[in-house]
Amino acid sequence: MCAPGNAGIAAVAQIEPVKPTDPYAVAALARQVEADLVVIGPEAPLMAGVADMVREEGVPVFGPDAAAARIEGSKSFAKAVMSAARVPTAESRTCDDPQQVEAALDLFGAPYVVKADGLAAGKGVVVTDDRAVALAHAEDCGRVVIEEYLDGPEVSLFVITDGSAAVPLLPAQDFKRIGDDDTGPNTGGMGAYTPLAWLPGGTIDQVMKDVVTPTLNDLASRGTPFVGVLYVGLAITTRGPRVIEFNARFGDPETQVVLAMLETPLAGLLNAAATGTLAAHPPLRWRDGAAVTVVMASAGYPGTPRTGDVITGADQPGVLHAATVRNDAGDLATSGGRVLSVTATGDDLAAARAGAYAKVEQITFEGAQYRSDIAAKAEAGEITLG
Numbered sequence: 001m002c003a004p005g006n007a008g009i010a011a012v013a014q015i016e017p018v019k020p021t022d023p024y025a026v027a028a029l030a031r032q033v034e035a036d037l038v039v040i041g042p043e044a045p046l047m048a049g050v051a052d053m054v055r056e057e058g059v060p061v062f063g064p065d066a067a068a069a070r071i072e073g074s075k076s077f078a079k080a081v082m083s084a085a086r087v088p089t090a091e092s093r094t095c096d097d098p099q100q101v102e103a104a105l106d107l108f109g110a111p112y113v114v115k116a117d118g119l120a121a122g123k124g125v126v127v128t129d130d131r132a133v134a135l136a137h138a139e140d141c142g143r144v145v146i147e148e149y150l151d152g153p154e155v156s157l158f159v160i161t162d163g164s165a166a167v168p169l170l171p172a173q174d175f176k177r178i179g180d181d182d183t184g185p186n187t188g189g190m191g192a193y194t195p196l197a198w199l200p201g202g203t204i205d206q207v208m209k210d211v212v213t214p215t216l217n218d219l220a221s222r223g224t225p226f227v228g229v230l231y232v233g234l235a236i237t238t239r240g241p242r243v244i245e246f247n248a249r250f251g252d253p254e255t256q257v258v259l260a261m262l263e264t265p266l267a268g269l270l271n272a273a274a275t276g277t278l279a280a281h282p283p284l285r286w287r288d289g290a291a292v293t294v295v296m297a298s299a300g301y302p303g304t305p306r307t308g309d310v311i312t313g314a315d316q317p318g319v320l321h322a323a324t325v326r327n328d329a330g331d332l333a334t335s336g337g338r339v340l341s342v343t344a345t346g347d348d349l350a351a352a353r354a355g356a357y358a359k360v361e362q363i364t365f366e367g368a369q370y371r372s373d374i375a376a377k378a379e380a381g382e383i384t385l386g
Helices: 023-032 043-047 050-056 066-073 075-085 098-108 131-141 203-221 254-261 266-274 349-360
Strands: 092-095 112-116 125-128 144-147 154-161 166-168 177-179 183-186 191-194 228-237 240-247 290-297 319-321 324-326 332-334 338-346
Touching: 023 050, 043 050, 043 066, 050 066, 066 075, 066 203, 066 240, 075 092, 075 144, 075 203, 075 240, 092 098, 098 112, 098 131, 098 144, 112 131, 125 131, 125 183, 131 144, 154 203, 154 254, 154 266, 166 203, 191 254, 191 349, 203 228, 203 240, 254 290, 254 338, 290 349, 338 349
Parallel strands: none
Antiparallel strands: 092 144, 112 125, 112 144, 154 166, 154 228, 177 183, 191 290, 228 240, 290 338, 319 338, 324 332
C-alpha cells in the first residue's frame, strides 16, 4: 500500500488517499491495515514526525524520528553533529543576516557555496563564482550555511542502520546540473551510475569508520538514535573524503541504480533495521556488472515545470515513475519536474549506459529534458583524483 503514490506504483500497490505529512493519518492507516512495516520515503514526512507517531502505534518503521531527521532538515544541526563527532567536512559558517553572509563569503572566497538551512527538495544549494548570485540566494533563503568549496568528484553512499549496526550499500555518483557537461542550474539529480571503478579501494571502510560510526554514536548520545537510511554525500578531495551533506532517506536518482544491483530482498533488510536486528542480517548480495539511470524531466524544470503532457513509450522494464498521473482519458501524463528514472543494468558500465539510453529514445512527451552524458566520463575512464 502506498500514499500518495503515482501512476507507476499504482500498477503494483494499493493507493491510499492519505496526506503523507499528516502523522495522525498515516498512523491511523498503519493501524487500520495492520501493517507489518512502514517505510517512509520523503524527507518532509520524516521532519513532520510521521515515524514518531507510527512507532507509538507499535508498528515497525523504517525512517528516523523527527529529532534525528534534523540531520537533513537543518544544515546547521548537521554541522553541529559533524563538529561534535569530528567528522571530516567543509569549514562553514551559519548566517542569519546580510552582514554575516558578506563576512562568510569573504572568508571562504570563490567558488561560493551557499546552502539553505532548511529543507529545499534538493535545490537549496548554489555553487557559483558570481558573488551577486551567492548573495541573492542567501537573501532568498533567509538562514543559510556558507561553506568552503570542496574539490574532487562527488560520491553518494546510502547506509542502512538500526541506530547501532550499520550496513553500507554500493556507492554511486549522480549528476546535479540540468545540462550536459555540468552546465545550468542545480536540480534534484539528472542521472546516476554504480559501481565506481575509479574510487580507491578502502574508501567506503574509511567513511564508515570516520563518518558513519561517529555520526550515529553522536545522535544516539543526544537521545535521538537514527533508524533508517543515512545518506552520506561526499567529495573525494585531495585531502581524502569530506562530507558535503547528510540526508535522512533514500534519494533520487542514486537509489534507482543501487537497488537495481541489490540481489538481497529489500523488504527483509529494511525490516531488520526497523526492528533493531540488523546485526543478525545476512551479508548483502550484489549483482555483477553496472547500472545507469537517466532522469527525464518536464519542460521548465528545475524552474516551474509544465504538467499534463502525455507520455508514450514508458511501459518498459526499468522505467521508474516519479511525477506521473493518469489523466481523465486514462493516458499517462506528467505531473511535476522529474518525471521518470530510466534505468538499465549491464555486464559493464558501457552496456548499462547503452541500455538506459536505448530506453530513453523510446519514450516521448512534449518538452522532455534529459542529459546525454550520464556516466560518459566514467565509461571513458576520465574521472581522476587529485
